[in-house]
Amino acid sequence: MTAEGTTERVLRLLALLQRRPAWTGAELAAELRVTARSVRRDVERLRSLGYPVHATGGVGGGYQLGAGTRLPPLLLDDDEAIATAVSLRLASAGPIAGAGEAALRALAKLDQVMPPRLREEVRAVHGATETLAGPGAEIDAEVLVTLARACRDAVRVRFSYTGGPEQRTVEPVRLVTTGRRWYLMGWDPQRDDWRTFRLDRMRDVAATSWRFRPREHPDPAAFVQRAVAESPYRHRARIRLHADPAAVRDRIPPQVGRVEDDPGRAGWCILTAAADRLDTIAVHVARLGFPAEVLEPPELRTAAADLAARLRDLSG
CATH class of the missing domain: 3.30.70 (Alpha-Beta Plaits)
Known part of the structure; x- marks a missing residue:
């Protein structure tokens, strides 16, 4: 097989790995119409390019594309590319501090590599769309990421809250957005109850090293809606x-x-x-x-x- 054919097959392999969480070697070989040995070689090529492809052996084992230390290029089909470009356009006018500029940079990069036919479709959507800035409060992107990680890792967060003199320590569960504002739902050990906190009123937000065992909680969206109302x-x-x-x-x-x-x-x-x-x-x-x-x-x-x-x- 020529080098061009090998490159095309590696790109097809990457697209398959991005399509679903896990594949067996036999499934990939059947999709690519190659041997299992060729699949292993192509996996090694992807790893050399920076893609963290994880492999597990035994019955039920296979290949999975994991998260890496750097972000390699993504393969997007036509619908995904258009949806991504439109989403970036909306994010560029969003309420998250700094996200607008980052979205515009990403949109410029995506536009540069898009085929002309897709570029024209995206520009048609942009040309027919106006974004009306809403009254929502601006949110620090770093605060959003810190809280999201704390929810994922089940670690307590500490912050100061406008309207209260003392520092708060909370077991975070979920972030909820109403479109105008962002809220954190979490368990407040000091109040011994569930509470909601507006992100735009939080200051000096920091994740602690204190892990907690997640407890049964009410539906976050319904709880925040009730609290807001x-x-x-x-x-x-x-x-x-x-x-x-x-x-x-x-x-x-x-x-x-x-x-x-x-x-x-x-x-x-x-x-x-x-x-x-x-x-x-x-x-x-x-x-x-x-x-x-x-x-x-x-x-x-x-x-x-x-x-x-x-x-x-x-x-x-």
Whole structure:
């Protein structure tokens, strides 16, 4: 086989290893239509190029592409390349500090090696897309990585938190984003309870060497949603809506409110929302377009009536 043919086969081998977590030698040989000995030689070629290909022997053994100390080039098919380029474009306008510049550098590198036909498709998507910067707080990328590793390795983190004088030590479980903000859910040994923390309010974040045994925990997304909806705003309201809960959840961002089934009425649900102004809650409920009944507080009815009167004056 020519050197060009060998190179093409090695690239095909790399693409196969990237496609799924593990392959047996026999499976790779069948896919590449070569002998098991050729597969072993091609694996060695990949290792010499910096790809950490792990091999295990015995029954059920095989080859697996692992994480290495440096990032070698990736093989992307057409759909993956387009999706990556579009994602990088969105990341360039994201709320993570420093990520925008890094995303633009990566996008420039990807654009340089893309075939012309894919480059034109990506540029067409870019040309038809505008990114509206949201009001979310900017997050330090280093803080995000530190917390993610601590969640993975089950080690406690220590940080200062805006609004509290003391230093906090937490057993981190999961990072949750609402699109506008990032939150950490974790066990607070000092409070002996689960807590959520906004990443933009955390300072001097550091992972400790203190490992912990993960405990049973509530669903992180649901827990953060509940905490956000019940955060210490000036007003908190509960409204019964004549609508399917799934339909309401599609229209209510998690940072705005929590939607639950109404156990007393089929086809109804309960919306819990909080805000600094009652008329803000009234506007959100009115925009949903569903029949609604205020459960609490009664002052919300007054705020809604005042808002309706102002709207009538505006429309007149």
